[in-house]
Structures are given as structure tokens and as C-alpha cells.
Amino acid sequence: MKEHEVIIIGGGPSGSTCAWKLKQKGVDVLILEKQSFPRVKLCAGWITSKVMDDLQFTAEEYPHTMTSLDVRMHIAPLRIGLPWFPTRWDNYSIRRVEFDQWLLKRSGAAVENHSVKSIRQENGRYIIDDKYSCKYLIGAGGTQCPVRRNLFAKSRIKSNQLATLELEFEYPYTDKRCHLFFFYRGLRGYSWYVPKGDGVINIGIGGISSYFKKADNNIHQHFKCFIEDLVKQKLLDQATADKLKVTGHPYFLHSFEGEFKQDNCFLIGDSAGLASMDMGEGIGPAIESGLMAAGEILAEDVYTKTKISRFSFGGPLYWVLDRLVYPQPG
Numbered sequence: 286m287k288e289h290e291v292i293i294i295g296g297g298p299s300g301s302t303c304a305w306k307l308k309q310k311g312v313d314v315l316i317l318e319k320q321s322f323p324r325v326k327l328c329a330g331w332i333t334s335k336v337m338d339d340l341q342f343t344a345e346e347y348p349h350t351m352t353s354l355d356v357r358m359h360i361a362p363l364r365i366g367l368p369w370f371p372t373r374w375d376n377y378s379i380r381r382v383e384f385d386q387w388l389l390k391r392s393g394a395a396v397e398n399h400s401v402k403s404i405r406q407e408n409g410r411y412i413i414d415d416k417y418s419c420k421y422l423i424g425a426g427g428t429q430c431p432v433r434r435n436l437f438a439k440s441r442i443k444s445n446q447l448a449t450l451e452l453e454f455e456y457p458y459t460d461k462r463c464h465l466f467f468f469y470r471g472l473r474g475y476s477w478y479v480p481k482g483d484g485v486i487n488i489g490i491g492g493i494s495s496y497f498k499k500a501d502n503n504i505h506q507h508f509k510c511f512i513e514d515l516v517k518q519k520l521l522d523q524a525t526a527d528k529l530k531v532t533g534h535p536y537f538l539h540s541f542e543g544e545f546k547q548d549n550c551f552l553i554g555d556s557a558g559l560a561s562m563d564m565g566e567g568i569g570p571a572i573e574s575g576l577m578a579a580g581e582i583l584a585e586d587v588y589t590k591t592k593i594s595r596f597s598f599g600g601p602l603y604w605v606l607d608r609l610v611y612p613q614p615g
Contacts, residue, residue: 350482
């Protein structure tokens with residue numbers, strides 16, 4: 286049996302960030318990841334300058350494509366694009382196939398390809414598939430994380446589940462602005478058109494899962510209407526639209542409820558359900574939770590949900606929402 290001080294299940298941004306901080310202090314860390322990197326990960330790839338500050342790198346130091354975003358909001362029934370209101374942070378798009386691979390390699394941690402099936406506690410250690418043993422266990426495997434499934438009875442709130450459909454593809458776009466569409470056709474959520482480097486765009490739609498179950502239009506019908514709107518606005522041509530094949534996945538918005546740590550085991554990123562409440566963005570909270578979990582193992586910090594950013598964008602409006610509309614427990 287292979288024994289390690291810390292085992293992290295999942296090599297995405299939360300897991301690789303946690304490993305990176307631990308490795309800086311000389312901790313023995315192994316990452317178990319079921320997929321081989323680089324791997325395709327559908328995601329709008331929206332990061333802010335806060336994420337870059339947390340990870341201690343600049344746009345100039347990042348070795349892959351990164352696009353500064355000029356954001357336009359389209360709020361139904363308006364058809365014109367409004368400039369995004371000022372925030373504390375700059376906004377960028379990255380490609381997850383590049384970003385995740387870079388973070389994983391940068392962590393300096395050992396990585397093994399392994400799909401985890403069973404986890405149990407025995408004599409103060411965690412035993413994984415009778416092949417691996419560790420003192421500290423980190424669940425960073427996303428929405429379907431096996432750590433959450435095996436060890437946590439209630440880690441996420443069902444009413445906070447999001448459903449999304451999206452795809453990323455090469456396209457000779459002429460409009461380099463990022464477009465966000467809110468409440469179109471009654472959608473309880475928003476749609477996006479995010480240009481990226483190397484002539485790639487990511488488009489998608491997301492909303493509360495319970496809405497799609499009750500609404501007259503399901504998520505696939507909403508997505509079809511969204512594509513029609515993109516064609517009308519000349520953001521997409523009909524020939525390309527006819528060939529698109531979309532993929533969906535669920536994840537969860539931030540909630541103070543739900544377990545996220547017990548004994549020496551921690552859930553981070555999407556496994557804990559930490560996506561921002563305004564935009565459903567998961568990279569920023571994933572990074573923060575990975576750093577905090579590592580900090581608790583190192584006795585430098587305490588990992589708590591009250592410290593996780595609940596909004597993707599900063600500024601006076603978000604301060605009011607955070608303090609008054611969504612007060613913290615206690």
C-alpha cells in the first residue's frame with residue numbers, strides 16, 4: 286500500500302492549488318486523477334485578477350492564451366449591450382485545457398491516474414481502494430467527487446443546483462467582446478458568449494435546475510432559442526449553428542449549509558458546492574477553498590465557508606449584498 290501524508294482526489298484548479306501550497310512547505314502530497322492531462326474541460330473559463338493574485342502570477346507570466354474581456358450585458362427586454370459596471374478586479378478568459386494542465390504541473394505534486402471507488406477510515410488514516418493510505422484526504426473531484434459520495438451525507442443543497450449546457454469551438458469571430466444575456470425568454474439564469482485566444486469561443490446557458498423542471502421551456506429549448514438569438518445578432522453564422530453539439534453538466538451554488546470538512550478530510554471546489562451566487566462561477570471559489578484547506582493542514586488558517594467569496598465581482602453593490610441581503614451565519 287502506498288502511504289502519503291496528504292492525498293488529493295482530483296487534479297483540477299482546487300486540487301492543484303491545494304497541492305501547490307502544501308508542496309511549498311515540503312508536505313508529501315499525491316494527487317489521484319481519473320483522467321490524463323491535458324484534458325478537455327468545458328467551462329467559460331472566466332477568471333479575475335483576484336484569482337491571479339491568489340495564485341501569485343500575472344498575465345505576462347502565464348504561458349498560454351489569456352484574453353482580456355470587454356463585457357457587454359444584455360438584460361431583457363433590452364436588445365442593446367450595456368457596459369459591465371466597474372468592479373475591483375479585471376476580467377479574463379482562459380482555456381481550461383491549458384489552464385488546468387499548467388496549474389497541475391506547477392503544483393510540483395506527484396500525480397497518478399486512478400479512478401477512486403471506495404474510501405474508508407482505519408486507525409486514523411484514510412484507505413483508498415486498498416491501494417493508498419493517507420493522514421489527510423482532500424476531495425477535489427468536482428460535482429461527482431468520490432470523497433463526498435463516500436464520506437459526507439449532506440454536503441450540498443439541492444435547491445442550489447445549477448444546470449448548464451455549453452460548448453467550446455474554433456470560430457472566426459469578428460466581435461471580440463464578451464456578451465452576457467440575462468432573463469431572455471424568462472430564463473432564470475443567463476447565457477454567455479465568451480471569446481478566447483487562438484480563435485476559440487465558449488457559448489452556453491445556465492440556470493437553477495428546479496426552474497427548468499417547472500418551466501414551459503426546458504434547458505435544451507432555451508439553448509436552441511439562445512443560438513437563434515446569436516445568429517440574429519450576427520455573433521454566429523447559421524451554418525456553424527446547425528452543426529453544434531452541446532454538452533451539459535450540473536454543479537452547485539455557494540451555501541453556508543452542508544458539510545465540507547470532518548476530522549482530517551476536506552471538500553473543496555465544486556465537490557463542496559461553492560460556485561458564486563451571482564454568476565455561478567467556480568474557478569475563484571475553487572482556488573480560495575484549495576488554499577484554505579492547505580492552510581488548515583499547515584496550521585496557518587481555518588477553512589470555513591464564510592471566508593469564500595460568494596460573488597464573482599467586487600465593489601460597493603456586492604458589499605451590500607454580502608453583508609445585508611445574504612448575512613453570514615452567527
